Amino acid sequence: MHEKVLLRRQTTPALDLGSYLASGGFAGLKKAREIGAAETVRIVTESGLVGRGGAGFPTGRKWESVRTATDPERYFVLNADESEPGTFKDRVMIDVDPFLVLEGVLIGSFAISATRAFIYVRGEYRKEADLLQRCAKELEAAGYLEGLGPEGRALAIEIRHGGGAYICGEETALFRSIEGYRGEPMSKPPFPTVAGLFRKPTAINNVETVANVPDIVTRGASWLRSLGTERSPGIKLYSVSGNVERPGVYELPFGTPLRELLDLAGARDLQAILLGGAAGTFVFPQDFDMPLSYEAAQERHATLGSGALIAFDHETNLWRVAERLGSFFAHESCGQCVPCRVGTRRQHEMLEALAEGHGRGSERDLLVRLSQVMTDASICGLGQTASTAVRSLLDAEAKGLLAV
């Protein structure tokens, strides 16, 4: 049985600084201060930690790029705008261990010598935003922010409420939102590490990503690498929902077979799962033995995404599910670029027709054609992946895998 790391305080959450310290908290920050920023980043890089928000970019490389930037003004941003359908691990992470998350933010800010740290919390997560605000104040009062900024200055932490849109979780749109503009994505390059928030070098990380950092710094890079697989070191949180007996957040080392997670959650006789959230892919029982790792997912043209897993039994009409996903993307498109703004609407209209069973017969071909346009020509990840699940459903249907 895997010894829990991220969720180790799940049964007895540490909601005040005293209990966090009593259960071993802030060993990571203490060590980071001792070894310095460069060494801290080196350890994170060596650990092989990659972003857990879905994109999987190496955290250490991100930090090193900002750390060595020439601009003295630089920011650390915590992306807590968790809005992927079926994803709720970051909320649980904050609920059960807010100080672990904040310790990760403090180490990250120290590592890149941030002039300011922003915590962007999904607008609907009022409770979590309040909790983080209270904890951050407690840390400030106890002097934990002293000396973390450039030239030994204190770090300033600002909590921001999300703009109430999925797109605001896209990093460049998130920056715009913090800056006070409409949450619209910008083109990359320039990447955030070069020109991010307020066009300054910025390290932006997901909640789960930073929650890994304190233990990596304390226990060393080899510790993370001792877990998981060679190409996917470490552990992952999964948000499991749908037709399972025990929905919830599960923590497992990478490489654990999907079937094991399904068993833990009490899944029985499923038709399929949607893995990786709305922008993920449908996975069918023939692939339930796949290990949960980035490389194994990639081999099957699937994605772990943020670690969302929604289970569907044989009664479910998966075209109805696809219609809901289509509705989600059409609603959440910011409207900036044509392929996404019009494409997500056209996609939803066709999916509605398929789900209702009154299609014109040309929808399937047209969905594939449209998918290519959206994937190739949209500005950001939203439009580029808005048809991923639909494509995987079309493939599965062609193979005769759908029950209804």
Add this chain to the structure above:
Amino acid sequence: MADAFQILIDGHEAIAHAGETILDVLRRQQVETPTLCTHEHLTPAKACRACVVELKGSRALVASCERKAEPGMEVRTDSERVENARRGVFELLLSQNDVSTAPALAAQAESLGADPGRYRGQRYEKGFFDDNQLYVRDYDKCILCYRCVEACGPDVQNTFALTVAGRGFDAGIAAGFGGSLPDSACVFCGNCVAVCPTGALMDRREHSLRAEGRWQEDRYDVVQTTCSYCGVGCQLELHVDRESNEIVKVTSPMDHSITHGFLCVKGRYGYSFVEAGAE
């Protein structure tokens, strides 16, 4: 030139200069590239995606209007992906917009072989706004290219009367906080009208003449003059009906060193005195 370097376009070497976009190079090489939202004097909105190209090393296609050329770039404009994406952009627009006053859009769509009936579904119905003396807004024709927003904002006018409101398919241009133009910060310079590529924004005179079936481009001569209102020296193009001798529209050349095509309310709309004097 010291800042010149080479890039590859469809396998052919081309010279690019530092600061140039890929589109700048494509245009100089006379590689036909469809564009809708980009404008020579406005920040690239990279919103329409008509000008996308394939760039080696980039997973998605990139907007050539925005992406700066870099040494060694390998660009493809003739691939199936590029053609499919560009055609798709126009087919999607044709499925939502009234393009009756957007000949450039329609022509580009046709040359790309876009099928107007490819996609069916809800049309873009944002309404017709006729709330002031100088120009009308027919947002069913709006393709959300952002040109008007940029012209009204920091690129030209710094008035910030226009913005994008709403999201997804329901996003649209709004004046003020969704109110009427006269109630907004609008100063009626008409620079938004000057850059609108689809006729969604149209001078009242032109709109009225069109509505009466009396708009006849082939009857209009362009007379160059200098605006007489102040000492800036803006160049005006008076579009004069050679039969009735009436001014039907005033514009300024986009390549003029003083105006860059932009005017103020007096220069653009204050022309009726000319005809008053003639009587």
